[in-house]
Amino acid sequence: EVQLLESGGGLVQPGGSLRLSCAASGFTFSSYAMNWVRQAPGKGLEWVSIINYSGANTYYADSVKGRFTISRDNSKNTLYLQMNSLRAEDTAIYYCAKRGDCSGTTCLFFDYWGQGTLVTVSS
Amino acid sequence: DIQMTQSPSSLSASVGDRVTITCRASQAISNYLAWYQQKPGTVPNLLIYAASTLQSGVPSRFSGSGSGTDFTLTISSLQPEDVATYYCQKYNSDPLTFGGGTKVEIK
Numbered sequence: 001e002v003q004l005l006e007s008g009g010g011l012v013q014p015g016g017s018l019r020l021s022c023a024a025s026g027f028t029f030s031s032y033a034m035n036w037v038r039q040a041p042g043k044g045l046e047w048v049s050i051i052n053y054s055g056a057n058t059y060y061a062d063s064v065k066g067r068f069t070i071s072r073d074n075s076k077n078t079l080y081l082q083m084n085s086l087r088a089e090d091t092a093i094y095y096c097a098k099r100g101d102c103s104g105t106t107c108l109f110f111d112y113w114g115q116g117t118l119v120t121v122s123s
Numbered sequence: 124d125i126q127m128t129q130s131p132s133s134l135s136a137s138v139g140d141r142v143t144i145t146c147r148a149s150q151a152i153s154n155y156l157a158w159y160q161q162k163p164g165t166v167p168n169l170l171i172y173a174a175s176t177l178q179s180g181v182p183s184r185f186s187g188s189g190s191g192t193d194f195t196l197t198i199s200s201l202q203p204e205d206v207a208t209y210y211c212q213k214y215n216s217d218p219l220t221f222g223g224g225t226k227v228e229i230k
Binding site: 035037044045046047050059061062095100102104106107108109110111113114115116 | 124155157159161166167168169172173176178208210212214215217218219220221222223224
């Protein structure tokens, strides 16, 4: 059974930093691209970042580019999101999400999601 | 960047009704479109990918269609457990943008 368990959320002041983790199990973690998706309170879903299976390639939403860094440790089956220079608008539930399975070459939808970790940026 | 626009933003329908939600891309994305359901207080759940492929375990009353810029999610017979917000997502290239969501309620 696929499981994704996020941790590391909490209350942080504007300008501060936080590191989120996502522990994965139930699948071959090192074979799949992984993502972070966030959802501000009462709002819709916003894709944040993706990292390919090896960690060699990463992409970011414009809203977090230059401030957030996605990484992974395949030996620990863990995904990370380092968040720096946090702003009030970064307040959200952060979900890690596994890339989907399909027969094509582009399967960048999300078939499993963690329960999320809440990040609150406030003074 | 390609924008994803969903309509309507909310709808109210009776149990048993046929419900249709539309998602429009600002540029063609072939069939690289997924649909998700998010019930209140829960995480999103994948319903459909490749515009029309039903994810394993999803009830057959859900279906998707479309290609290029215009896509549709249809619930053939609305059930009480379908109360949720539905999101489309394009995945042909980054950014992997979501639509704004459609909230479905029971009349």
